[in-house]
Amino acid sequence: MQARHAKGGEAPSDDGTLMRRVALGDARALELIADRHTPMLYAVAWRMLGDSAEAEDVVQETITRAWVKAASWTPVGGGLGGWLRRVATNLCIDRQRKRAFVSNCEIPDRADDAPNADVLIDEQRRQDAVAVAMQALPDRQRAAIVLTYYEGVSNAEAAATLGVGVKALESLLVRARQGLGRSLMAQGMLEEGSAA
Amino acid sequence: MSQLNQFLDGFAPPPVPGGLAARSAQAAARLPQERRSLMPWRRGGVRGGWRRGMLIGGAALGFAFTSAVAAEVVSGGRISIPVVHQVVASIPVFATHAPKKTVHLASRSIQPAPKPLEEAPPAPAPMTGRQRLIQTFTEAKKEVAERRAAGLPTPNADRIERKAKRIVERREAAGLPTPSLDEVELRLAIREWRTMRMLRQVARDPSEITDVQVDRFSRILPPQKREQFLALGPDQQRQLMGRAAQRFLARRMRSQVENSEPPQVAQQPSEGLAEPPR
Numbered sequence: 001m002q003a004r005h006a007k008g009g010e011a012p013s014d015d016g017t018l019m020r021r022v023a024l025g026d027a028r029a030l031e032l033i034a035d036r037h038t039p040m041l042y043a044v045a046w047r048m049l050g051d052s053a054e055a056e057d058v059v060q061e062t063i064t065r066a067w068v069k070a071a072s073w074t075p076v077g078g079g080l081g082g083w084l085r086r087v088a089t090n091l092c093i094d095r096q097r098k099r100a101f102v103s104n105c106e107i108p109d110r111a112d113d114a115p116n117a118d119v120l121i122d123e124q125r126r127q128d129a130v131a132v133a134m135q136a137l138p139d140r141q142r143a144a145i146v147l148t149y150y151e152g153v154s155n156a157e158a159a160a161t162l163g164v165g166v167k168a169l170e171s172l173l174v175r176a177r178q179g180l181g182r183s184l185m186a187q188g189m190l191e192e193g194s195a196a
Numbered sequence: 197m198s199q200l201n202q203f204l205d206g207f208a209p210p211p212v213p214g215g216l217a218a219r220s221a222q223a224a225a226r227l228p229q230e231r232r233s234l235m236p237w238r239r240g241g242v243r244g245g246w247r248r249g250m251l252i253g254g255a256a257l258g259f260a261f262t263s264a265v266a267a268e269v270v271s272g273g274r275i276s277i278p279v280v281h282q283v284v285a286s287i288p289v290f291a292t293h294a295p296k297k298t299v300h301l302a303s304r305s306i307q308p309a310p311k312p313l314e315e316a317p318p319a320p321a322p323m324t325g326r327q328r329l330i331q332t333f334t335e336a337k338k339e340v341a342e343r344r345a346a347g348l349p350t351p352n353a354d355r356i357e358r359k360a361k362r363i364v365e366r367r368e369a370a371g372l373p374t375p376s377l378d379e380v381e382l383r384l385a386i387r388e389w390r391t392m393r394m395l396r397q398v399a400r401d402p403s404e405i406t407d408v409q410v411d412r413f414s415r416i417l418p419p420q421k422r423e424q425f426l427a428l429g430p431d432q433q434r435q436l437m438g439r440a441a442q443r444f445l446a447r448r449m450r451s452q453v454e455n456s457e458p459p460q461v462a463q464q465p466s467e468g469l470a471e472p473p474r
Binding site for chain 2: 023025027030031033034035038039042043046047052055056059060063064066067068069070071072123126127129130131134145149150177180181184189190191
């Protein structure tokens, strides 16, 4: 979801106008863009990486790319949001690959941001299970689920983001759901046959 | 909704850390921005950009070759383009062209046919001395006109013109037959050239002064001085002529330098009219 408000009473502008200002070196316009898209970028990065600190890094790097490459940015399908989401997704995939190459250690648990209340224990267990299942997925399958299920991106746009065809994306989605179901069943969270 | 979807829905991200957006924007704004490339297909961010240059180059090459083949075929073999000609000739359909008058393009092996020897134009009749002077005077007038158009000074030409006008006016006032102003200017210029040539020669080597030159010199002197001059011996006359010529040339040079600005002095010798014909 995009935050459609401007800071300090400044008149809101569309992304294209803001990017043109950014291309001219307007740092204020970049702040407006960052305000508008950071929640979406953070959600994508967090779901992809399962780590708050790394998600913050990805957000920062994505905003940096927007600043550096503003002059060559052209509005295409999906607009600036789609472009930023694509950059963030690719950065997450790169990070996952580097992490997998450097270390084979167990996937770290997600930081506990919620208050430690008894009523939330079950919910927390379910979230942890999904987090583990998500992290167990291959990069592209995880990206396909994050983009289409959580971000509500169309299959065509998600396929373009990942650089694959629509059919290939649909195949990725099917395999991702199967993988998530198997992982959750292995953790005892799901019963056999209830994943569909 | 399946049970899996219920699990997925519960997988919500934590709230965005406060100030992340502002922090990210401020950190980014400290970095230099990339400039827009003049050749968009060379940008690294464009997918398949490396392929486009090759495609454009290949298309241009193909278009050039096709055009060359078309030129060969349409001309019926009269235009022969190297390399392309061999390709076209190897195609049986086009190889049946009857050999026609061929125009060779960009072929180094074909030497141009030697031109037939033409009769040399008849040599112009030798000009008389006066004709040469008139020709030189005409060229000098052109040069003076160019200098005037360029805003450069022409003191010698001005002086001769003023003198010519005075002569014409005087003759008209006296009711004498008056030649045209150009004719008077020409005569004055010729007289100056001759005088200058003689003076230069005299100043250079007084021993080569002829009797005719001594006689002419004596005629331009005032009567009293002429008598004194004629009373001298031949060697003394020549030495006196040499000194007088040297003094005259030096005085003339000084007056030219004084009357002209530095850059114009450098251009002074190129001015016409007062220069002797070569």
